[in-house]
Amino acid sequence: MSSIIQLLPDHVANQIAAGEVVQRPASVVKELLENAVDAKATDIKLIIKDAGKSLVQVIDNGVGMTVTDARLCFARHATSKIRQAEDLFSLGTKGFRGEALASIAAIAHMEMKTKQEQDELGTHIVIEGSKFVSQEVAVLPKGTSFAVKNLFYNIPARRNFLKSDTVEFRHVMDEFQRVALAHPNIHFSFYHNGSEMYNLPAAGYRQRIVGIMSGKTNEKLVPVNEDTDIINIQGFVCKPEFAKKNRGEQFFFVNDRFIKSGYLHHAVMAAYEGLLKDGSQPSYFLYLQVPPNTIDINIHPTKTEIKFDDESALYAILRASIKHSLGQFNVAPVLDFDRDSNLDTPYHYKDVEVGIPTIQVDGTFNPFTDDKTNQHYTKTGSGSSSGSYSSGSSSSSYSGSGSSSSSSYSGYSKRVEPTASWESLYVGLDTENPETIESSPFTFENEEVTSSLFNDDEVEQATQKTYQIHKKYIVSPIKSGMIIVDQQRAHQRILYEQFLLNMTVNQASSQQLLFPLDLFYSASEMKQIEELKPSLETTGFVFDDSKTDHIVVSGIPVNITESEVSMVIEQLLSDLQDGIPANSYSQNDTIAKSMAKSLAVKTGSYLTEKEQDNLVNGLFACKDPNISPFQKPTFITMRVEDIDKKFAL
Numbered sequence: 304m305s306s307i308i309q310l311l312p313d314h315v316a317n318q319i320a321a322g323e324v325v326q327r328p329a330s331v332v333k334e335l336l337e338n339a340v341d342a343k344a345t346d347i348k349l350i351i352k353d354a355g356k357s358l359v360q361v362i363d364n365g366v367g368m369t370v371t372d373a374r375l376c377f378a379r380h381a382t383s384k385i386r387q388a389e390d391l392f393s394l395g396t397k398g399f400r401g402e403a404l405a406s407i408a409a410i411a412h413m414e415m416k417t418k419q420e421q422d423e424l425g426t427h428i429v430i431e432g433s434k435f436v437s438q439e440v441a442v443l444p445k446g447t448s449f450a451v452k453n454l455f456y457n458i459p460a461r462r463n464f465l466k467s468d469t470v471e472f473r474h475v476m477d478e479f480q481r482v483a484l485a486h487p488n489i490h491f492s493f494y495h496n497g498s499e500m501y502n503l504p505a506a507g508y509r510q511r512i513v514g515i516m517s518g519k520t521n522e523k524l525v526p527v528n529e530d531t532d533i534i535n536i537q538g539f540v541c542k543p544e545f546a547k548k549n550r551g552e553q554f555f556f557v558n559d560r561f562i563k564s565g566y567l568h569h570a571v572m573a574a575y576e577g578l579l580k581d582g583s584q585p586s587y588f589l590y591l592q593v594p595p596n597t598i599d600i601n602i603h604p605t606k607t608e609i610k611f612d613d614e615s616a617l618y619a620i621l622r623a624s625i626k627h628s629l630g631q632f633n634v635a636p637v638l639d640f641d642r643d644s645n646l647d648t649p650y651h652y653k654d655v656e657v658g659i660p661t662i663q664v665d666g667t668f669n670p671f672t673d674d675k676t677n678q679h680y681t682k683t684g685s686g687s688s689s690g691s692y693s694s695g696s697s698s699s700s701y702s703g704s705g706s707s708s709s710s711s712y713s714g715y716s717k718r719v720e721p722t723a724s725w726e727s728l729y730v731g732l733d734t735e736n737p738e739t740i741e742s743s744p745f746t747f748e749n750e751e752v753t754s755s756l757f758n759d760d761e762v763e764q765a766t767q768k769t770y771q772i773h774k775k776y777i778v779s780p781i782k783s784g785m786i787i788v789d790q791q792r793a794h795q796r797i798l799y800e801q802f803l804l805n806m807t808v809n810q811a812s813s814q815q816l817l818f819p820l821d822l823f824y825s826a827s828e829m830k831q832i833e834e835l836k837p838s839l840e841t842t843g844f845v846f847d848d849s850k851t852d853h854i855v856v857s858g859i860p861v862n863i864t865e866s867e868v869s870m871v872i873e874q875l876l877s878d879l880q881d882g883i884p885a886n887s888y889s890q891n892d893t894i895a896k897s898m899a900k901s902l903a904v905k906t907g908s909y910l911t912e913k914e915q916d917n918l919v920n921g922l923f924a925c926k927d928p929n930i931s932p933f934q935k936p937t938f939i940t941m942r943v944e945d946i947d948k949k950f951a952l
C-alpha cells in the first residue's frame with residue numbers, strides 16, 4: 304500500500320494557523336500594533352474602516368525591514384525575535400512565534416511598505432491569500448505600514464461569523480487600549496471611518512490612563528507602588544466609591560504585556576474587601592514587572608494568559624500593596640468640589656445622619672412636688688409638647704444627599720425612607736384605569752372586619768389590603784385566597800412596559816433639568832451612547848450637543864431622578880457591551896429591560912402601604928403581569944383550598 308501522508312501546502316497550513324491567530328479584525332489590530340511596538344516605533348497610527356472588516360492599517364516609524372526581510376516576514380515561523388529555544392525564557396518582545404503575518408496574509412489582501420533609516424529606498428509588497436502579487440521599490444519614510452483589507456475574503460464562513468460593526472469595533476477598541484495603556488511612552492493615534500478616536504501623545508502611566516478612559520478618571524485613581532525582589536508593581540487602582548457595575552476597566556500588564564489572570568484579579572478584590580458595594584467592580588491599571596524567566600506566556604496562542612513561577616507570593620504582595628494604598632489615600636475623605644454626585648450611592652439607602660439629641664432640662668423641676676404637668680423631658684414624635692430632640696424637626700441633616708427625598712423626618716424612632724425613586728411607582732398610576740384592573744384575573748377582597756379579637760389599633764391595620772414581608776414580597780388577599788408578589792420583579796415588569804410603551808408611541812414626557820448634567824465616558828462608551836441616543840430620547844432623555852469625552856443631559860424621563868441617570872446609563876452600557884443580547888428582540892427592548900432593571904425597587908426596600916398598593920395594582924394593569932421582563936414569575940397564588948390542605952395535616 305502506498306503511503307498516504309503528505310505535507311500540507313504552505314497556504315493551507317497558513318490558513319489553518321490563521322484560524323488560531325486571527326479570530327476577528329481586532330486580532331489583526333493586536334498583531335500589527337505589537338509588531339510596531341517591537342520595531343521600537345515612537346509613533347504608531349491605527350486606521351480602520353468598518354470596524355476593521357474592510358481595512359486595518361498600522362503605520363509606524365520603527366526600524367523597518369530590509370528587502371529580504373520584507374519578503375521573509377510573511378513566511379511561517381519567520382521571526383527576528385528568537386533564535387533558539389532558550390530565548391523564550393528571556394523574552395523582551397511581544398511577538399516570537401513568527402506566525403502572525405503569515406496567517407493574516409493567508410486570509411486577506413495585504414499591502415506592506417517598509418524602509419529602514421539608512422536605506423535610500425524602501426520595499427512595497429502586495430500579497431493576497433498567501434500569494435505575492437507584486438514587489439516594488441518605493442520612496443518611503445522610515446518605518447513600516449501594513450494595510451490589511453477584506454479580512455476573511457476567502458473564508459466566507461469566517462466572514463459571516465463576524466459580529467455587527469458595533470461589537471467588532473468594541474473588540475478593536477479593547478486591543479488598542481491594551482497596547483496603548485501598556486506603552487505610554489509611544490504616541491498612538493486611532494482613526495475609525497475617517498474620524499479620530501484617540502490621539503495620545505507620549506506620556507506617563509497616569510496621563511495615558513486618563514487619556515484613554517476619560518478626563519474624570521484622574522480624581523478616581525489611587526497610586527500603587529511596590530518594589531520587591533520578585534516583582535515590581537506600579538499603577539493605579541480606583542477609589543472604592545467609584546467602583547462600577549461592569550468589569551470594563553480592569554487591566555493587568557506583565558512586562559508591558561496585557562494579560563488576564565483570574566488569580567491576580569482575586570488578589571485585587573481581596574484588597575478591596577469590605578470597601579465595595581455588593582457586586583460592584585473597581586477599575587484598576589496595574590503594571591507588574593517580573594524577571595522574564597519566572598513567567599511562561601507561551602501557553603496560549605493569543606498570549607493573554609500567563610503562568611507565574613510563584614503565584615502565591617505575587618498574590619500576597621499585590622493584595623498587601625493595594626490594601627496599603629487604599630488605606631493611605633482613603634483615610635481622610637478630601638473635599639472635592641468637582642466630584643460627580645451622580646456617582647454616589649445610586650439607590651435609596653443613603654445613610655441618614657442622625658443629629659445628637661439635645662435634652663432640655665426643666666430647671667424648675669422638683670421631684671418632691673406632685674404636679675403631674677411638671678414633666679422634665681420627653682421626646683418629640685411621642686406627642687408631648689415640652690422638650691425636643693434638635694434633629695427631630697430638622698431635615699437638613701440629610702437633605703444634602705442629592706436625592707429629592709421628600710420623606711418627613713419626625714422623631715428618631717421613625718424610619719426614614721427617601722422616596723425619590725418611588726415616584727416611579729406612581730407614574731402612570733394616578734390615572735389608573737379601572738377597566739384594565741378589572742380585566743385582570745383578580746378581584747381584591749373588600750375586607751370587613753368581623754372580629755373583635757383585636758383592639759382598635761390592630762383593627763385599623765387589618766383594613767390594609769397588602770402586607771410586605773421580609774422587605775421582599777407583598778402579600779395581598781384576593782377572592783380565592785391570596786397572592787404573593789415579588790416586589791422587585793413586579794416593579795421591573797411595570798417599568799419595562801412603561802418604557803416600551805413610551806418608546807413605541809414616542810410620547811414620553813421628560814423633565815427639564817435646571818442644571819444640565821455632564822457625564823463623562825471613554826471614547827468607546829461615547830460611541831455606544833451616540834448610537835443609543837435616538838432610542839434613549841424616546842424614553843424621555845434630552846441630550847444637548849455632546850463633547851468628545853462627555854454627554855450633556857438636559858432632560859430626563861419623568862420616572863427617573865437626576866441622581867439615577869448615570870447609574871441607568873452605566874447599566875445600559877454594561878448590558879449592551881456585547882451587542883444586543885440573544886434574549887432581546889431589539890435595541891429598544893434591551894434598553895427598556897436594562898432601565899427597568901436599574902430603576903426597579905430592590906429586594907430589601909421597605910414599601911409604604913400606598914406603595915405596596917400601587918405596585919400590586921400597577922402589576923395587574925400590565926399586559927403581561929405574570930412574568931418579569933427577564934422571564935421570572937412575578938407572583939404566586941395561594942388558593943384557600945391550598946391553605947386548607949396545609950391545616951388539614
Ligand code: ADP
Pocket residue numbers: 334338339342363365366367368376381382383384397398399400401402403404405446447
Ligand atoms: P513575530 O512578531 O512573532 O516575530 P510576525 O509574523 O508578527 O512574527 O512578524 C514576523 C517578523 O516580521 C518579525 O519578527 C519582525 O522581524 C518583522 N516585522 C513585522 N512587523 C514589523 C514592523 N512593523 N516593523 C519592522 N519589522 C516587522
Ligand code: MG
Pocket residue numbers: 334337338397398399401403404
Ligand atoms: Mg508579531
